[in-house]
Amino acid sequence: MPTHTAASSSISLFDQRVLTDPYPTYAALRTTGPAVHLEEHGVWAVPGYAEVQTVLKDPGTFSSTGGVALTEQANTGFLADSVVTLDGEEHTRLRKILARRIGPRAISTLREELSARARHLVAEHTKGGSFDAVALSRQMVCDTIGRLVGLAETDHTTLLAGTFDVFDPDNDRLRQALPEAAAMRAALERAISRDAVDPGSLASTAYAAADRGRLTEAEAVRLVCDYAAASVDTTVLGLAETIARLAQDPVQWTRLRRDPDRAEAAFHEALRLDAPIQGRGRIVTRTTDLGGVRIEAGEQLWLLYGSTGRDERKWTRADSYDLARPFVERHLALGGGTHQCPGVSLALMQARCLLRALAHRCTHLELAGAPVRAVHNTVRGYSSVPVAVETSPYAGDATAPGVTVRRPR
Numbered sequence: 001m002p003t004h005t006a007a008s009s010s011i012s013l014f015d016q017r018v019l020t021d022p023y024p025t026y027a028a029l030r031t032t033g034p035a036v037h038l039e040e041h042g043v044w045a046v047p048g049y050a051e052v053q054t055v056l057k058d059p060g061t062f063s064s065t066g067g068v069a070l071t072e073q074a075n076t077g078f079l080a081d082s083v084v085t086l087d088g089e090e091h092t093r094l095r096k097i098l099a100r101r102i103g104p105r106a107i108s109t110l111r112e113e114l115s116a117r118a119r120h121l122v123a124e125h126t127k128g129g130s131f132d133a134v135a136l137s138r139q140m141v142c143d144t145i146g147r148l149v150g151l152a153e154t155d156h157t158t159l160l161a162g163t164f165d166v167f168d169p170d171n172d173r174l175r176q177a178l179p180e181a182a183a184m185r186a187a188l189e190r191a192i193s194r195d196a197v198d199p200g201s202l203a204s205t206a207y208a209a210a211d212r213g214r215l216t217e218a219e220a221v222r223l224v225c226d227y228a229a230a231s232v233d234t235t236v237l238g239l240a241e242t243i244a245r246l247a248q249d250p251v252q253w254t255r256l257r258r259d260p261d262r263a264e265a266a267f268h269e270a271l272r273l274d275a276p277i278q279g280r281g282r283i284v285t286r287t288t289d290l291g292g293v294r295i296e297a298g299e300q301l302w303l304l305y306g307s308t309g310r311d312e313r314k315w316t317r318a319d320s321y322d323l324a325r326p327f328v329e330r331h332l333a334l335g336g337g338t339h340q341c342p343g344v345s346l347a348l349m350q351a352r353c354l355l356r357a358l359a360h361r362c363t364h365l366e367l368a369g370a371p372v373r374a375v376h377n378t379v380r381g382y383s384s385v386p387v388a389v390e391t392s393p394y395a396g397d398a399t400a401p402g403v404t405v406r407r408p409r
Ligand code: HEM
Pocket: 064, 068, 083, 084, 085, 095, 102, 226, 227, 228, 230, 231, 232, 234, 235, 238, 271, 275, 276, 277, 280, 305, 332, 333, 334, 335, 336, 338, 339, 340, 341, 342, 343, 344, 346, 347
């Protein structure tokens, strides 16, 4: 039995003002109800942690098929038959293909390689006394993903084209994003042709699975493209957000320097506070009750991952950044349930290596200017984060990270 009167709102979720700082709007939606019908977008916003978790745990009632993006055009066109939009057995079949390759055990074997890359990049980027956290994160992620996927080095920047605007409502950005995303996929498809990929890469694993008849060759290519496209912007935005937080918070930065094992917590906290993927859709397959609100079959939900991280009913001092927060990894910025992000271990390993390298090399970190937000409808993050540093001359090896060399700013 529904216990809440269905609430509706005229809030325009994708207004420039809201996108710049969505958190007051999210707070208002959480106060309004467990599910709030957004008149302008024709979807039900789900802003609370508990309700989003309920949805994620029940893909039978809340389906990804035909409903992850805000337009029919994207759901039935560009995104159709991708791992993001499939449900049930077809989804499980595709998820299994690369699961072992990017699970925790496989990713732990990359630790040395990623640590070395991070130390090298941090040394390069910080040597002038300042750096852009977005540029550093991009290079780390493109090199890591490019190698793992099996791309030639010259193709690594193909990954930067970004495809997340295809989840947008019907607007200019979507119209621009669809052909760009298609072009990126075409470039990736060319780059991962059978004879071009490295043995041992994700692409070679997918082709081997196709040879054993577990999926078609076209599905193998599509799968690798899906993983490659999903892995870059998200991780770059999350890493840059973490560095921006640390550069503005000397207490937390000192905490990380004293205990670099908190690197993953530093990353999780940044994801909780500013989820790179702010919202995703689901279609309701049978009339249901969500948090006491009746929702009819066929309606679309918009899960506000960005709001769940600020939900005061779940988090104490929800707006503060705290490396000692208990169970921070339970945030929903990486999704949950059957569609939970399969790249969790890889994203965390990159964060661990990059943040540890920074903590080791830099004795002091602060903003060198105002970070610039890239305004998108469904993803959140910076396009530039200027940071000033003081570095240790001993950094690069594992000794004496405490000595400071002041560099001119
Ligand atoms: C900080 C970095 C990342 C964030 C914040 C993130 C976030 C997410 C979220 C929220 C979802 C669930 C979407 C939904 O509910 O429909 C998801 C799915 C996905 N992610 Fe990630 N992701 C990250 C990194 C990665 C990486 C490194 C990879 C690749 C190795 C990856 C590959 C995918 C794929 C393929 C899916 C679709 C899974 C499915 O629908 O079954 N992501 N990600």
